[in-house]
Amino acid sequence: MKQQRHWYHYLWIWSVIYFSLGFVNILFAWLGLISFCLPLIFAIGGGNKLFCNRYCDRGQFLRVMGSQVGLSRRRDMPEWMKGKIFRYGFMAFFFAMFFNIIYTSYLVGSEIQSLQDVVTLLWSFQLPWNWTYSAGVSPWVAQFAFGLYSLMLTSEVIAIAAMLVYKPRSWCVFCPMGTLTQTICKAKLR
Numbered sequence: 180m181k182q183q184r185h186w187y188h189y190l191w192i193w194s195v196i197y198f199s200l201g202f203v204n205i206l207f208a209w210l211g212l213i214s215f216c217l218p219l220i221f222a223i224g225g226g227n228k229l230f231c232n233r234y235c236d237r238g239q240f241l242r243v244m245g246s247q248v249g250l251s252r253r254r255d256m257p258e259w260m261k262g263k264i265f266r267y268g269f270m271a272f273f274f275a276m277f278f279n280i281i282y283t284s285y286l287v288g289s290e291i292q293s294l295q296d297v298v299t300l301l302w303s304f305q306l307p308w309n310w311t312y313s314a315g316v317s318p319w320v321a322q323f324a325f326g327l328y329s330l331m332l333t334s335e336v337i338a339i340a341a342m343l344v345y346k347p348r349s350w351c352v353f354c355p356m357g358t359l360t361q362t363i364c365k366a367k368l369r
Contacts, residue, residue: 187233191240198335201328205296205311205321208328215356222360226367231357237338238351244339245347256345256352266353273334273355276302280326288319295322299329301336 200207221230245251286292296309312321338350
């Protein structure tokens, strides 16, 4: 029997649109804040992980690519990747990188530092991305966009790597937003 398709099964298209728009104009990277805010709204408002389980565009993308396209090896993740130390450590590192983006944007806005029109992949490799920015906004706005796109692209690469090696939605086990929303939900239950 064929599984019924719901509208949210097509949310993976948002991931493709987001990364495509950022490739054309870096200012579209600001739309990535939706991926930061919606899980928090669901967790704080509903006290559950409904967003992560059903509406996350990345989770849907990994499901499609891993299960339907068949790119996943479907192996179990090592236990240490499922553990609290790794999950909370990765979340702390991820948010430290996010706050670094905010701080760098502040420095650019204060004219202490100049705009860096590059996308940094895996926090190490600088990719020239200057064709995507054509002025018209304050440099700090562009700097934040470059930083956020770097963070989103890096997390997408990590998610795809986890999907290829392990089960399709392995990323969801240690996703920083998933870990944060789980923490919020547990706090609300208390």
